[in-house]
Amino acid sequence: MTDRKPLYLMTPALVWLTAFMVVPCLLILALAFFRRGIYGGIEYTFTMENIALVFDPLYAGIFLKSAWIAGLSATIAVVIGYAAAYAIAAAPSRRQATLLFFAVLPFWSNYLVRTYAWIVMLNREGLVAGIAAWLGYDGELPKMLYTETAVVIGLVYNYLPFVILACYAPLSRLNPEIAEASRDLGGGGWTTFRRVILPMTVPGIATGFVFVFVLSIGNFVTPALLGGGQFQMIGNLVYAQFLTANDWPFGAALSMFLIAIMMGLLTLQTFATERASGARRED
Amino acid sequence: MRGTANPKLMLMILSAVFAFLYIPISVLFALSFNEGGLPTVWTGFSVKWYGELFRNGDIMGAALNTLIVAIVSTILATILGTLLAVGVEIRRRKGRFLETIIFAPMIIPDIVLAIALLSFFSLLNFTMGLHTVIVSHVVFNLAFVCSVVRARLKTFDWSIVEASTDLGAPMVVTLWRVVLPVMLPAVIAGALLAFTLSLDEFIIAFFTAGAGRDSITLPMQIFAMIRFGVTPEINALAAIVMTVSVIILALSQRLNRGGLPGQ
Amino acid sequence: MTESLLSIKGVEKHFGAVRAIDGIDLEIYENEFFALLGASGSGKTTLLRMLAGFEIPDAGQIILDGKDVSRIPPNHRPVNLMFQSYALFPHMSVAQNIAYGLEMEKLPKAQIKSRVDEILDVIQLGHLAKRKPDQLSGGQRQRVALARALVKRPRLLLLDEPLGALDKKLRGEMQLELKRIQHEFGITFIIVTHDQEEALVMADRVAILKDGKLLQSGTPREIYEHPGSRFAADFIGVMNFFPVREVDGKLIAEDGSVIAAGTPLSAGQQGVAAVRPERLSLTIKAENSITGKVVATAYHGLDLQVHLKTPAAPEPILMRLTASDAEARPVAEGDEITVYWAARDTRAFPL
Numbered sequence: 001m002t003d004r005k006p007l008y009l010m011t012p013a014l015v016w017l018t019a020f021m022v023v024p025c026l027l028i029l030a031l032a033f034f035r036r037g038i039y040g041g042i043e044y045t046f047t048m049e050n051i052a053l054v055f056d057p058l059y060a061g062i063f064l065k066s067a068w069i070a071g072l073s074a075t076i077a078v079v080i081g082y083a084a085a086y087a088i089a090a091a092p093s094r095r096q097a098t099l100l101f102f103a104v105l106p107f108w109s110n111y112l113v114r115t116y117a118w119i120v121m122l123n124r125e126g127l128v129a130g131i132a133a134w135l136g137y138d139g140e141l142p143k144m145l146y147t148e149t150a151v152v153i154g155l156v157y158n159y160l161p162f163v164i165l166a167c168y169a170p171l172s173r174l175n176p177e178i179a180e181a182s183r184d185l186g187g188g189g190w191t192t193f194r195r196v197i198l199p200m201t202v203p204g205i206a207t208g209f210v211f212v213f214v215l216s217i218g219n220f221v222t223p224a225l226l227g228g229g230q231f232q233m234i235g236n237l238v239y240a241q242f243l244t245a246n247d248w249p250f251g252a253a254l255s256m257f258l259i260a261i262m263m264g265l266l267t268l269q270t271f272a273t274e275r276a277s278g279a280r281r282e283d
Numbered sequence: 284m285r286g287t288a289n290p291k292l293m294l295m296i297l298s299a300v301f302a303f304l305y306i307p308i309s310v311l312f313a314l315s316f317n318e319g320g321l322p323t324v325w326t327g328f329s330v331k332w333y334g335e336l337f338r339n340g341d342i343m344g345a346a347l348n349t350l351i352v353a354i355v356s357t358i359l360a361t362i363l364g365t366l367l368a369v370g371v372e373i374r375r376r377k378g379r380f381l382e383t384i385i386f387a388p389m390i391i392p393d394i395v396l397a398i399a400l401l402s403f404f405s406l407l408n409f410t411m412g413l414h415t416v417i418v419s420h421v422v423f424n425l426a427f428v429c430s431v432v433r434a435r436l437k438t439f440d441w442s443i444v445e446a447s448t449d450l451g452a453p454m455v456v457t458l459w460r461v462v463l464p465v466m467l468p469a470v471i472a473g474a475l476l477a478f479t480l481s482l483d484e485f486i487i488a489f490f491t492a493g494a495g496r497d498s499i500t501l502p503m504q505i506f507a508m509i510r511f512g513v514t515p516e517i518n519a520l521a522a523i524v525m526t527v528s529v530i531i532l533a534l535s536q537r538l539n540r541g542g543l544p545g546q
Numbered sequence: 547m548t549e550s551l552l553s554i555k556g557v558e559k560h561f562g563a564v565r566a567i568d569g570i571d572l573e574i575y576e577n578e579f580f581a582l583l584g585a586s587g588s589g590k591t592t593l594l595r596m597l598a599g600f601e602i603p604d605a606g607q608i609i610l611d612g613k614d615v616s617r618i619p620p621n622h623r624p625v626n627l628m629f630q631s632y633a634l635f636p637h638m639s640v641a642q643n644i645a646y647g648l649e650m651e652k653l654p655k656a657q658i659k660s661r662v663d664e665i666l667d668v669i670q671l672g673h674l675a676k677r678k679p680d681q682l683s684g685g686q687r688q689r690v691a692l693a694r695a696l697v698k699r700p701r702l703l704l705l706d707e708p709l710g711a712l713d714k715k716l717r718g719e720m721q722l723e724l725k726r727i728q729h730e731f732g733i734t735f736i737i738v739t740h741d742q743e744e745a746l747v748m749a750d751r752v753a754i755l756k757d758g759k760l761l762q763s764g765t766p767r768e769i770y771e772h773p774g775s776r777f778a779a780d781f782i783g784v785m786n787f788f789p790v791r792e793v794d795g796k797l798i799a800e801d802g803s804v805i806a807a808g809t810p811l812s813a814g815q816q817g818v819a820a821v822r823p824e825r826l827s828l829t830i831k832a833e834n835s836i837t838g839k840v841v842a843t844a845y846h847g848l849d850l851q852v853h854l855k856t857p858a859a860p861e862p863i864l865m866r867l868t869a870s871d872a873e874a875r876p877v878a879e880g881d882e883i884t885v886y887w888a889a890r891d892t893r894a895f896p897l
Binding site: 113 | 288300301321387399401406421482485490518524525536
């Protein structure tokens with residue numbers, strides 16, 4: 001096969017991706033360095049103001065809050081997801097595929113619908129309140145919907161299936177004799193987990209964490225629906241610059257910042273994966 | 284892994300996780316059949332909310348728009364993505380840059396792609412509408428189709444292409460009679476995946492659909508309904524939307540035993 | 547080989563309806579190099595895993611140093627296992643892998659270091675202490691796995707198909723190496739293998755397992771020269787079989803010739819007479835003889851293997867001529883020859 005043929009097959013898709021992804025993204029990168037016009041338009045003069053504004057203390061609160069919520073959601077999702085993946089990997093092998101299928105199934109349904117389900121759950125007349133009343137609790141329940149907690153629950157709920165998948169991959173590839181070797185050499189169950197299984201499955205944990213963190217910090221749907229607009233995340237800030245405040249250059253700078261966070265975390269993840277590379281070569 | 288874990292603890296973990304994943308969804312389904320429509324009081328079984336749904340012109344219009352977007356973008360993405368996958372896998376030299384471009388649409392945060400496309404279309408003075416949504420959906424859909432097909436081609440024995448050539452078949456015949464039949468399940472699986480992704484996609488559609496009511500898609504309609512006044516019909520709508528995507532994706536999974544991206 | 551270190555008494559293990567181990571009794575002595583030999587599915591690996599503590603017997607006892615250990619978990623047994631896949635921890639260096647088991651014993655750091663260094667010398671891998679397992683060759687990995695188990699100075703070291711992953715040449719070297727190390731440390735080794743040659747070369751005593759039962763145990767010589775059953779005779783080494791029937795105290799082959807054997811069959815019984823290829827001779831006249839046609843010869847350096855088609859046996863008979871014999875009396879394909887062997891070298895087994 002000549003080397004010309006593949007190029008000819010790839011051209012249509014590559015043209016599409018260049019026109020509707022690469023160019024728009026470069027455009028955003030460029031926009032970040034232009035000035036905002038007086039009436040919301042764009043003035044084509046170079047400025048670093050937007051970049052500086054991203055690091056303005058004014059927005060530090062939003063950034064910290066976003067990072068806190070994203071970090072918390074990612075941590076909780078990884079803890080639950082890892083435990084679930086571990087339990088699936090420990091199940092009889094003929095049942096693992098089914099368990100995994102049902103763990104991932106909700107991930108395939110509409111994000112908005114899954115988020116809406118938690119409005120129903122956490123509502124003052126919702127299921128959680130209903131159960132509390134049924135259990136005989138008649139005092140004032142703490143407010144659940146439109147809180148930070150609701151947002152974290154929503155994010156964990158929506159991204160948990162992905163974390164389970166990401167953690168299951170290295171766990172299922174683990175040679176069972178490795179864990180047995182640790183037991184044989186005198187390691188108890190916990191020691192074996194902490195010193196052998198956990199370090200070998202770090203790549204899955206890192207993938208899951210980065211995914212949840214990046215998607216959470218750039219999310220605007222969940223804070224809008226479950227947070228009730230009580231607080232903003234970076235995603236909401238970007239949304240506002242484009243749809244209400246009409247400050248596109250600042251919005252562009254913010255999204256570049258999002259991309260930078262993602263790239264940074266992905267680099268860290270690659271590093272973690274390489275460190276545990278021996279674990280990956282087992283298969 | 285087996286035999287190293289406490290079976291009781293594992294069963295507890297699985298029960299808790301599956302309860303967490305499935306209770307909210309199940310509640311929605313149950314609610315969609317509740318005559319009163321209220322979450323707390325069960326007033327009797329009824330399908331009246333499903334009836335209301337089909338009489339609601341806004342929702343039906345949005346559903347039609349979504350179908351148009353999903354069908355057109357899936358067809359385009361399947362053609363482009365499949366050709367891309369074959370091209371990339373035939374090429375012996377793997378370029379890092381090429382890989383990044385193909386991988387990027389799957390991992391780039393939706394909001395970034397959404398605003399990038401919004402800026403792009405408006406600075407070029409494109410009139411936005413369903414066609415811009417379609418164009419945008421093809422971007423990520425083709426990447427997913429490509430990744431499903433590539434996964435299949437990874438296990439493809441390229442020597443059968445050489446065998447076909449050796450037996451005297453021209454390249455076009457080889458592609459049609461040897462390569463395509465092997466790839467077909469993966470191509471269909473990729474198309475089904477793209478179709479549901481497109482059906483459910485909200486953020487990019489929200490930014491690239493323009494202002495008119497004519498180009499509202501179903502997820503945009505759902506977002507508006509959740510945000511500004513929840514009516515009981517939404518439970519029925521949610522139940523339908525969820526069932527449709529799960530069925531299509533289960534089908535895709537069946538066709539493609541190699542697994543979906545991310546697996 | 548003075549006193550019994552390990553007694554396996556009436557041990558059984560079932561997996562569902564499968565009787566993986568079906569009542570085994572075995573004594574293994576201090577400082578012994580013992581081989582469990584069997585085909586796959588014979589139960590040898592299950593037995594090994596019970597000794598290590600990964601499976602609990604459904605019945606019977608495993609007594610180590612006078613104490614029943616059958617229910618003690620693997621991490622509390624003075625027994626270590628060298629895994630078939632080696633199971634080295636991929637994220638730890640060679641030295642860290644070896645130190646792991648000593649750290650579990652909560653030994654002082656300095657002592658761990660000196661013991662690790664010491665064993666690295668024994669396996670001659672001191673210069674690779676900082677390498678990760680994936681930077682080692684197959685043979686080096688095997689040594690590390692051995693060192694990791696050995697460094698804990700267990701009462702009993704179990705080896706699961708230890709040479710299975712190595713190529714043929716390396717395997718020969720490692721067989722000698724394992725014997726040397728076993729001598730040096732004075733630790734009892736139990737090796738599981740499906741390779742009868744490996745068992746014969748390395749072990750002081752061998753046990754043959756079949757379908758979860760112990761068929762025979764003894765020194766390699768006993769098992770080779772006095773196999774207790776047709777299966778053992780066939781499984782160990784190469785054996786020529788002649789179908790026979792007992793008539794009036796004599797064994798009659800299919801073509802009517804009489805074969806004299808060291809062991810008798812009962813009156814009227816059907817059976818087989820068996821003789822090793824190296825016991826056949828062209829020149830030394832003995833009780834038994836058979837005439838046949840040479841169908842193939844194969845030169846093996848040390849010897850010439852001659853395949854002989856005779857009416858007395860359905861399969862061609864194999865004989866081994868030493869290089870000097872073959873020179874003294876050349877044999878070629880198509881020749882008609884007569885071979886002789888002694889009655890005392892002949893075993894008879896009932897069918």
